[in-house]
Amino acid sequence: xxxxTQTPRNRITKTGKRIMLECSQTKGHDRMYWYRQDPGxxxxxxxxxxxxxxxxxxxxxxxxxxxxxxxxxxxxxxxxAIPNQTALYFCATSGQGAQETQYFGPGTRLLxx
Amino acid sequence: xxxxxxxxEVTAVEGAIVQINCTYQTSGFYGLSWYQQxxxxxxxxxxxxxxxxxxxxxxxxxxxSRSDSYGYLLLQELQMKDSAxxxxxxxxxxxxxxxxxxGTRLMVKP
Numbered sequence: 001x002x003x004x005t006q007t008p009r010n011r012i013t014k015t016g017k018r019i020m021l022e023c024s025q026t027k028g029h030d031r032m033y034w035y036r037q038d039p040g041x042x043x044x045x046x047x048x049x050x051x052x053x054x055x056x057x058x059x060x061x062x063x064x065x066x067x068x069x070x071x072x073x074x075x076x077x078x079x080x081a082i083p084n085q086t087a088l089y090f091c092a093t094s095g096q097g098a099q100e101t102q103y104f105g106p107g108t109r110l111l112x113x
Numbered sequence: 114x115x116x117x118x119x120x121x122e123v124t125a126v127e128g129a130i131v132q133i134n135c136t137y138q139t140s141g142f143y144g145l146s147w148y149q150q151x152x153x154x155x156x157x158x159x160x161x162x163x164x165x166x167x168x169x170x171x172x173x174x175x176x177x178s179r180s181d182s183y184g185y186l187l188l189q190e191l192q193m194k195d196s197a198x199x200x201x202x203x204x205x206x207x208x209x210x211x212x213x214x215x216g217t218r219l220m221v222k223p
Contacts, residue, residue: 033210040216040218041215041216042117042200042213042214042215042216043156043200043211043213044213045210045211045212048210058210059212090155090156099144099161099163099204101158101161102156102158102211103158104155104156104157105155106154106155107154107155
């Protein structure tokens with residue numbers, strides 16, 4: 001079984017709709033992250049959480065919100081989706097410390113019409 | 114702010130050696146990581162350098178010069194399966210928030 005799972009894997013939605021992307025991990029890590037990747041570009045950090053009660057904005061948090069329901073679960077919401085939020089979204093987890101590897105989920109491909 | 118520069122595309126032949134450079138500008142630098150991403154896949158960790166010098170892991174090596182704000186990933190004995198995008202990423206302030214470069218697309222030809 002995969003250590004980091006994301007649901008759904010693909011999603012098509014319409015402008016103005018609220019959607020939620022979910023992430024679960026079985027690695028026992030405290031730290032979780034949400035990234036966005038646009039075609040041909042690098043990953044941009046949306047939000048990160050160092051534990052259940054610690055949630056922080058990343059580089060591009062506008063238009064997004066998150067919820068850390070448990071150590072193993074971190075969800076990303078788009079309150080009112082817009083077409084320029086069409087992208088590939090990755091969840092990641094890591095242990096504590098700057099040297100810790102980040103483990104990525106398989107990604108959610110989102111299309112906003 | 115932070116910025117990372119790496120070439121957008123590199124082409125090499127099977128069996129060759131290729132070097133992918135990364136220069137960065139950031140405050141609170143802690144370390145430089147490299148991740149590999151195949152088309153349609155998730156990024157996977159390759160290496161991490163916190164100190165100056167070369168780290169070797171099999172066919173892949175990574176180098177860091179903190180004074181030059183520069184690092185590189187060296188891939189030896191290239192194989193077709195090495196065709197992928199490679200991202201450098203800096204971690205800052207002893208935390209593990211990564212800022213990624215735009216990625217280098219490596220194409221390995223027969």
